[in-house]
Amino acid sequence: MVISPDRKDFFAVFHIIGRLSLFLSLCMVIPLGVAFFFKESSPFYDYLIGILVTASVGFLLSIVFPLKKEVGWQHSFFIVSLGWLVASLLGAVPFFLSHHWLSFLDAWFESMSGFATTGLVLVQDLDHLAHSHNVWRHLTMFLGGQGIILATISLVRSAGSANIGLYVSEGRQEKIFPNVIATARFIWQVSFVYMILGTTALTVVLYSQGIELSKSIVHAFCLFMAAFDTGGFAPQAQNIAYYHSFSIEILTLILMILGAMNFNLHFWVWNKDKREIFKNFEVKIFLFTILIFTIVLYWAMQGNPAVRMFRKGFYQLISAHTGCGFTNLAYGELDREQPIMAAILIMAMGIGGGMCSTTGGIKLLRLGFIFKAVVGEIKKAVMPFKAIYKERYHHLKDSVIEERYIKEAFIITTFYVFTYMLGGLLGLGQGSVIHSFFESFSAAANVGLSVGITNPGMPTYLKLTYIVQMWMGRLEFLSIFIALGYVFSLFKK
Amino acid sequence: MKYVVIVGCGQTGRNLALELSQSHNVVVIDKDKQALDVLGESFNGKTVVGDALNVEILESAGIQEAHALILLTGNDNFNLVIGKVARRKYGVEKVVLQVYEVKKKKLFSEEGLIIVNRTYLLVEVFKKCIL
Amino acid sequence: MRFLIFIFMISVSIPGYSQTLKDILENFDTYHERTVEVTGEVIGESIKDPGGGYWLNILDEGINLGIFVSDPALIKKITFFGSYRVRGDKVRIIGTFYKRSPEHLERHISADSLFILEKGSARPDEVSIEKREAVIGLAGVCILLWIIHLFKLYYGRKNKTN
Structure with missing residues (x-):
């Protein structure tokens, strides 16, 4: 039976989008407050307008589309897909008004880059951007990152035994708390604690370097949100290179890794068994891939002092693998790297971090399943004909890899790879072949490292391509396809 | 928010689960998967298929x-x-059971278990309705 | 001393002698460990390096680079650092460019001398008439919609209890 939506379903979806818009307008009060504190008059008005436009849209949607039906899981896909789209468009309004972006398209690009925790930028003259605008840029990453964790955990839970195959659907065993509200609360609590610790540590370092206290705090907040939500925006044009600080690099490194960890893992380590870190499947895969990449990195960077290999090579590698996108390289340094470096960064970006985290890419668990599936097939070939064999793995608890997990892993991986490739092909002509693919991987895996192809002068079609890639990569395709499916079925009637 | 485990997903169990899950952490155990499926896709809690004696x-x-x-x-x-x-073994604070044969009442109360007997309940409710 | 400065200024003003940051960073191998002369706006602030010395960040036509300055006297020359409301001092820096160096590991210029070419100034922060009008107009629209929304909620509740 195909679930076909009716008017009431669409009303429910749009109504919720309306509520989301109202929430978004509340969030804009934060940059408004920052503008007030720093006496930034023009940006203050930009945010007033932003709040009024967003709130008006919110009220309008709630009025025109009253809630007549209960919101269920089948609506979630639509809500999530549309939500990101609407949020990025509304979030772009203050940016556009600031005149730091060439066009509304550029502003939308930046906004989507924020909500999708990517980090590719089209901003102009970032060093002269007001504090309030910078805070909003980073806040979008925080909202997008926290939002995706919530969405993943609740979507996965609700999809339940439906054969959409979202991997953890079988046992709601791994869920943090049975009640989704309790789970959401836990996520916020953990994020809040990390925020306090991270921001304080960053503030201390920045202040000790001679940066004025109020600016230190603003920058610390921004860097925290960009690091923990593996986004990659930074308040200055040189990204992390601006600070010239080993301490900042170490702190952001820790935060990036924390942010790329599966939130279920955070929960397990906090509340249950700390040794899970050593037993966990995803952690093992991450260590494995990092080891391989580091070995290649070491070989490629021969002749460099060890500290440089760490600060420039390893830092960049972790930044790529966790999907953050921070860089401490100067202009022209990344794109002229040797091809072998570009290659490992591309692969690291493509793989990404843990499931149920803010990272992007194919994700570690899926990679692990694919690997085990291949190993399993080989073993099966050697075994007696009728033996039923399933590979085992340990993720929070010992489990068996079911066929449908493998199916899901392959399907989603295919989508990602296809998107990576398509974006790469579309970008040919803007740079070398390897650069074009680099940029495409960066967009679709929500990383944010750039070899220079992303710039205000790039062709419109490519800007749109990357926007779509960032959007699809963030939502892992399925939500969007299901939403599109619903729309088509409506037209079919 | 309390953590509640419900064993048995019949009519009563299901209704309890749906109601409690709105504001508490609820886990429902039942041997029969189909009984758990009746809770629906949007059930805001966890389900476990298996024998609670285990x-x-x-x-x-x-x-x-x-x-x-x-x-x-x-x-x-x-x-x-x-x-x-x-x-x-687990020191669960409140254990509530539905019991059919009230003769065993002494056994139950020794352990600190809370008994609910349908007949008794109905009798009390009807009494209150009339009087 | 003055004679030396005179000769220096003459040699420095010979065309083709100074480079843009873009030049240098796109040809980093050529300029590695060579004396360069760049101009740019100082942005942000001076940042203390834990190992001694300071960092400056300059902006030259959209390209940034870090400048390492060991002599604090040079830093003291700067009055304005670029930010939202300030256009920073335009400086000329002469020093050695490193694509990478054993002490500082990153691509930078180690400054030997720093001259202020142009003092910084304030950047405008005016609110245009259009924005003010937009706020008033939108506020009106928004409040109207809010009232309608509240009414709908109120009537919705009334109907439910009926």
């Missing part, structure tokens, strides 16, 4: 964290056994 199943339902255990297996003896285990 300690592993109880633990996977998180009985160690449970504040309350509600036993609706339909079988008084099972309810008693699981209830005892919950109190003695």
